[in-house]
Amino acid sequence: MFAEILTIGDELLSGHTIDSNSAFIAQKLTERGYWVKRKTTVGDDVKEIVAAVSEILQRRPELLVISGGLGPTHDDVTALAVAEALKKELLLNEEALRRIESFYKSLYERGLIDDPDLNDARRKMAYIPEGAELLRNEVGAAPGFYIQKGPTKIFVLPGMPKEMKAMLENEVLPRIAGKRFIQKKLLAEITDESKLAPILSEAIEKFGVRIHSSPKGFGRYIGIIIFGENEEIIENAKRFMEEKGIVFEQGW
Amino acid sequence: MFAEILTIGDELLSGHTIDSNSAFIAQKLTERGYWVKRKTTVGDDVKEIVAAVSEILQRRPELLVISGGLGPTHDDVTALAVAEALKKELLLNEEALRRIESFYKSLYERGLIDDPDLNDARRKMAYIPEGAELLRNEVGAAPGFYIQKGPTKIFVLPGMPKEMKAMLENEVLPRIAGKRFIQKKLLAEITDESKLAPILSEAIEKFGVRIHSSPKGFGRYIGIIIFGENEEIIENAKRFMEEKGIVFEQGW
Numbered sequence: 436m437f438a439e440i441l442t443i444g445d446e447l448l449s450g451h452t453i454d455s456n457s458a459f460i461a462q463k464l465t466e467r468g469y470w471v472k473r474k475t476t477v478g479d480d481v482k483e484i485v486a487a488v489s490e491i492l493q494r495r496p497e498l499l500v501i502s503g504g505l506g507p508t509h510d511d512v513t514a515l516a517v518a519e520a521l522k523k524e525l526l527l528n529e530e531a532l533r534r535i536e537s538f539y540k541s542l543y544e545r546g547l548i549d550d551p552d553l554n555d556a557r558r559k560m561a562y563i564p565e566g567a568e569l570l571r572n573e574v575g576a577a578p579g580f581y582i583q584k585g586p587t588k589i590f591v592l593p594g595m596p597k598e599m600k601a602m603l604e605n606e607v608l609p610r611i612a613g614k615r616f617i618q619k620k621l622l623a624e625i626t627d628e629s630k631l632a633p634i635l636s637e638a639i640e641k642f643g644v645r646i647h648s649s650p651k652g653f654g655r656y657i658g659i660i661i662f663g664e665n666e667e668i669i670e671n672a673k674r675f676m677e678e679k680g681i682v683f684e685q686g687w
Numbered sequence: 688m689f690a691e692i693l694t695i696g697d698e699l700l701s702g703h704t705i706d707s708n709s710a711f712i713a714q715k716l717t718e719r720g721y722w723v724k725r726k727t728t729v730g731d732d733v734k735e736i737v738a739a740v741s742e743i744l745q746r747r748p749e750l751l752v753i754s755g756g757l758g759p760t761h762d763d764v765t766a767l768a769v770a771e772a773l774k775k776e777l778l779l780n781e782e783a784l785r786r787i788e789s790f791y792k793s794l795y796e797r798g799l800i801d802d803p804d805l806n807d808a809r810r811k812m813a814y815i816p817e818g819a820e821l822l823r824n825e826v827g828a829a830p831g832f833y834i835q836k837g838p839t840k841i842f843v844l845p846g847m848p849k850e851m852k853a854m855l856e857n858e859v860l861p862r863i864a865g866k867r868f869i870q871k872k873l874l875a876e877i878t879d880e881s882k883l884a885p886i887l888s889e890a891i892e893k894f895g896v897r898i899h900s901s902p903k904g905f906g907r908y909i910g911i912i913i914f915g916e917n918e919e920i921i922e923n924a925k926r927f928m929e930e931k932g933i934v935f936e937q938g939w
Contacts, residue, residue: 445897445899446899446901446912447710447713447726448713448717448723448724448725448726449713449714449717449723449870449899449912449914450710450711450712450713450714450715450716450717450723451714451899451901451912452710452901453705453706453707453710454705454706454709454710454726455705457706457728458699458702458704458705458706459702460702461699461700461701461702462701462702462703463702464702465700465701465702471700471701471702472700472729472730472735473700473727473728473729473735473739474699474700474706474726474727474728475725475726475727475728476709476725476726476727477724477725478724483724483725487725490742507881507884508881508883508884508887508900509884509885509887509888509891510899510900550882554881554882556881556882556884556885557881618701629759629760629806629808629809630802630806630808631760632759632760632761632808633761633808635760635761636761639761645697647697647698647701647703647762648760648762649698649703649704660698660701660703662701
């Protein structure tokens, strides 16, 4: 089950914002047993988004999660670009419109905005590609949407972290397969990561696990994550490495 | 002058690490007048890296900065993959080998490692593609390298943030063109970003500036960054927007 993530936003490409959204999405997908093979970031530009989406679909992932560019501003063009990449019309979704209307009304009633009316910029957010299913935004204005293309489930989420996270948890994860992929974090007490390499390679080969190692400077500890289908496989791989002389400590 | 960034590391795709490296690189390149059009992240996998590098080179950016996967562990395969993508041999670089040797010797003398000798894993880091120029690592073991392919200057840097940053500042930036691109950060006092959109669009059209706006919740302020070739252009764009009724405050 392989997945890709596409984050959209000029602020990610100018370095003004660190892309923590894609890490959050990656973590949740990894926990669900998806193998995130690639992350891509492009700016708020229809042509760039269309190109990126088309290239990703050609690689035929089971899952594509897109985040960013669904808001009301001039540079929020994601829905339009995704529709174009899929050769679909953008259609006004009545439920989305009602939700946006009541969202702004509630902001107005709480004294947060001056004007509750639906101007063009706000109305724009209610347009989603033909055939797409609406994803609810419980925290903000912009709805997301879900659409299938060939083998690929495509989920399009807002870029505001609070909104993205709520929509991922409540609307995306329940719609995708739920096999859990076990991971175990360990600290390996060894003074030099290069000595670890052949032992890790052997364990990967022998037990069919995936292992990430993260150098933590040149201190005594190296961070290790073992990924496997169940606890037993991970435990066996760990024991094998211990027999080869690696001393593990719990977690990090 | 357009640029792309490729970050490499399984830990970025499992969500265990937030990719702050690419934001740092993006910021430095943006400051130098480069337009970062795309960021890509792939895992520590030769095939994936070769595919990503080949696709990026087909888009013919002036600059490609790659970070990650140059270390001594089993999953550090970036140099090998970049060589493969460029159809070059990997060759032992004598200067790199001497530097790696003296780096481990100094760690040994400071009591940080048990063994100063060059094993295969450490020696591996001294191999760089044929025709590449060595980039010095003043902070760690793994050297980087620079190689030109068609119109594209390719810089390959380590993934440890401290090492990447030092190498970017000391070895990359002096080798690339230095035009400064001015940017001004402002706070726009307006209660609804959607009202701002048509005014921003007009300013972009009229003054040839780029403008990023970042919603800061639904409070009174919206973050604005104006990018332009000089102070005067930015000042004119700002004045135009003020005349349209936007109240700006300094910085954020």
